[in-house]
Every structure is written in C-alpha cells, then in structure tokens.
Amino acid sequence: MFTANDFIPSQYSQTIESGQFQWSAPSNIALVKYWGKKANQIPANPSVSFTLNNCKTITKLAFEKKNISTPLDVTNKFSFDLFFEGKPKEDFKPKIQKFFERIEIYLPFLKEYHFTIDTENTFPHSSGIASSASGMAALAMNLMSLEKALNPAMSDEYFYQKASLLARLGSGSACRSVKGEVVAWGNQANIKGSSDEYGIEFPYSIHENFKNYQDTILLVDKGEKQVSSTVGHDLMHNHPFAERRFAQAHENLDKLIAIFEKGNLDEFIKIVESEALTLHAMMMTSMPYYILMKPNTLQIINTIWKFRNETQIPVCFTLDAGANVHVLYPNKNKESVLQFIKDELVDFCQNGQYLCDEIGNGAMQL
Ligand code: DP6
Numbered sequence: 001m002f003t004a005n006d007f008i009p010s011q012y013s014q015t016i017e018s019g020q021f022q023w024s025a026p027s028n029i030a031l032v033k034y035w036g037k038k039a040n041q042i043p044a045n046p047s048v049s050f051t052l053n054n055c056k057t058i059t060k061l062a063f064e065k066k067n068i069s070t071p072l073d074v075t076n077k078f079s080f081d082l083f084f085e086g087k088p089k090e091d092f093k094p095k096i097q098k099f100f101e102r103i104e105i106y107l108p109f110l111k112e113y114h115f116t117i118d119t120e121n122t123f124p125h126s127s128g129i130a131s132s133a134s135g136m137a138a139l140a141m142n143l144m145s146l147e148k149a150l151n152p153a154m155s156d157e158y159f160y161q162k163a164s165l166l167a168r169l170g171s172g173s174a175c176r177s178v179k180g181e182v183v184a185w186g187n188q189a190n191i192k193g194s195s196d197e198y199g200i201e202f203p204y205s206i207h208e209n210f211k212n213y214q215d216t217i218l219l220v221d222k223g224e225k226q227v228s229s230t231v232g233h234d235l236m237h238n239h240p241f242a243e244r245r246f247a248q249a250h251e252n253l254d255k256l257i258a259i260f261e262k263g264n265l266d267e268f269i270k271i272v273e274s275e276a277l278t279l280h281a282m283m284m285t286s287m288p289y290y291i292l293m294k295p296n297t298l299q300i301i302n303t304i305w306k307f308r309n310e311t312q313i314p315v316c317f318t319l320d321a322g323a324n325v326h327v328l329y330p331n332k333n334k335e336s337v338l339q340f341i342k343d344e345l346v347d348f349c350q351n352g353q354y355l356c357d358e359i360g361n362g363a364m365q366l
Pocket residue numbers: 029030032033034035041047130132170171172173174229230233279320321
C-alpha cells in the first residue's frame with residue numbers, strides 16, 4: 001500500500017521530447033456518498049461507487065518539450081491549450097490550471113512541456129451529468145502514461161494508484177473512475193488497503209446479483225446547477241448534522257461489505273436510497289439551505305416505490321448532486337424495468353431523455 005509521499009518522484013531514467021496518449025475514463029455513481037471534505041481533497045467520509053461503462057470522457061494529450069529558446073516567463077508557467085469537442089474551451093482552463101498546481105509536486109516535469117488537451121464526452125453536452133469525474137480521471141491517466149514513459153520501471157499498482165490520487169486532486173469523485181467495477185475511497189477500518197488519498201478496487205467478493213448491474217439515468221433537469229458540489233462540500237463545515245452523517249457513511253459502508261458478499265438486494269436498496277436522500281437532506285439542512293431535486297425527481301421516486309411494491313422487482317434509485325435520477329437494477333430484470341421506464345418514467349424526463357448504462361471496468365488506453 002502506498003502513501004502520498006511514495007508518489008513524489010526523485011529522478012527519471014528517460015527523457016522524452018514529444019508524443020501523445022489517449023485514454024477514456026468513465027463516470028461513476030456513488031452508493032455511499034462523498035459529501036464534505038478536508039484540505040487537499042481529503043474526504044470527510046469514505047464512499048463507494050459503481051463504475052459506469054457508457055458515460056465516458058475521451059481525452060487525448062499531446063505534449064512537446066519547451067525548447068531552450070522559450071522565454072523564461074513561459075518556462076516557469078504551465079502551458080496548455082484545451083479543446084472540447086474540437087473547439088477551444090477557455091472556460092475549462094482555470095480548473096485545469098488549478099489541477100496542475102495541485103499535482104505539480106507529484107509530476108515535477110509538468111512545466112517542461114507544452115500540452116494540447118483534446119477532450120470529448122460520450123454523453124450529451126449539458127445533460128446535467130457531471131463530467132468532472134470522468135474528465136479529471138481521463139486527464140490523470142494520460143499524465144501517468146507520460147510519467148511511465150519517463151520511468152518505464154513503474155509497476156502497474158503504482159501507475160493506477162497514483163492515477164487515482166492525481167484524479168482526486170482534480171475532483172474528489174474522479175479517483176473512483178480509474179480502475180475496477182466497484183471502487184472504495186476513504187479510510188475504512190474494515191476495508192483492507194483503503195485510503196483517503198486514492199480509490200481502490202473493492203477488495204472483497206461481490207455476489208453475482210451485481211454482475212452487469214444496470215443504471216438508467218433519467219435526465220430530469222439539464223440546466224446548470226444553482227449550487228455547485230464544491231460549494232455543497234464546503235457547507236458541511238459547521239453543518240449541524242455533519243458528525244452524525246460522517247459516522248453514518250462509515251456504518252453504511254461496513255454494512256455494504258456483507259451485502260455485496262451475500263447479494264442481499266433488499267438490504268442494498270435500503271442503504272442506497274437512504275444515502276441518496278441523506279445527501280439531499282444535508283443540502284436542505286445546510287446554511288444557506290437549498291434544494292436540487294425537482295418535482296419530477298419526487299414523481300419518479302414515488303413511481304419507483306409503487307412499481308417495486310407491486311412487482312417485487314428489486315429496482316431502486318440514487319441521486320447525484322442534482323435533479324437527475326439513477327435507476328439501479330439487476331441485469332436479469334432489464335427487460336421489465338426498461339419497459340416500466342418507458343411506460344411510466346419517461347414522461348418525467350426533460351424531452352423524454354434518458355441514458356442506459358451499466359457497471360463497467362474503469363479507464364482504458366486507446
Ligand atoms: C454528490 O467529486 O464533484 O456526487 O471534489 O469538489 O470536485 P469535488 O466534488 P465532486 O463531488 C461529488 C459528490 C457526489 C457524491 C459522490 O460522488 O460521492
């Protein structure tokens with residue numbers, strides 16, 4: 001197991017002038033939610049997520065060493081161009097600048113290169129799906145490919161754990177988008193190898209009930225969020241229920257260990273839905289308070305509960321920090337749940353839009 005200090009390199013065996021890499025990284029959906037953080041993107045509580053398969057960011061990173069004639073003021077700066085779907089995207093640049101500042105200690109070569117970052121998502125633009133997890137993970141993977149070119153002796157374990165640490169410094173949940181179908185992030189006494197610094201592949205057995213688990217994302221509201229996650233995390237400082245909430249996340253994660261092993265879907269549903277509502281309860285009880293759910297979010301939740309009661313099909317929901325609903329269900333119930341979604345839930349989606357996804361494996365080099 002690595003600590004953050006192990007990821008500060010001293011010297012590289014190779015030099016490399018120019019080249020390019022390309023990686024895809026998926027989004028993920030948290031079952032136990034990360035909500036609240038300390039300095040340096042250290043989570044206030046541990047979380048666990050399913051990695052998605054279809055909702056991805058694809059990022060190409062081209063790099064070229066600055067030459068000796070480069071003026072000093074350029075040598076001392078991070079230098080990069082950023083394209084989103086082929087067009088220059090100035091408004092993403094401050095986030096990347098901040099990311100580079102945070103990770104420079106781990107990748108001391110960053111200022112030696114000029115980078116061209118070309119990025120696109122497989123999910124529709126402005127679908128209300130956060131692309132920060134997949135986007136930061138895809139960029140972190142590319143940067144690790146460059147570091148591996150400078151230090152070919154690097155082990156796979158180092159490569160992926162450092163990639164997750166770097167991704168975390170871009171966006172907390174991004175550290176869960178690197179490797180594995182089920183990923184835990186944050187110190188948890190009962191999860192061997194768990195760390196606040198990076199996500200790890202869930203190290204215990206997962207029952208086959210969860211194989212190819214489905215996630216259909218209902219797009220309820222595609223508008224810009226009124227309150228960003230970063231602000232939301234911040235409001236957990238001095239939150240009246242924070243300590244109890246952080247303790248509850250640990251308890252729920254412990255319970256999930258046995259649930260994953262035994263495949264107990266009734267218990268799984270209780271934890272997952274309670275986590276989603278607790279996340280939103282934290283928003284409603286912070287100061288200032290706010291609500292990200294929309295009337296149709298509640299309509300969908302109630303309709304899922306009714307369908308589950310009537311059919312006994314183990315379908316449940318979870319929520320991100322927004323109005324969209326993730327509908328989670330076993331692969332074997334796919335046909336009947338998709339029919340239910342088309343018959344009863346699509347009307348609550350903006351322009352009838354939804355995305356079909358399922359558990360996936362993590363980032364891939366292209
Ligand atoms: C509600 O990872 O987006 O989706 O670290 O500030 O970038 P930053 O926040 P972010 O927060 C995600 C919160 C969540 C829950 C989760 O994914 O665990």
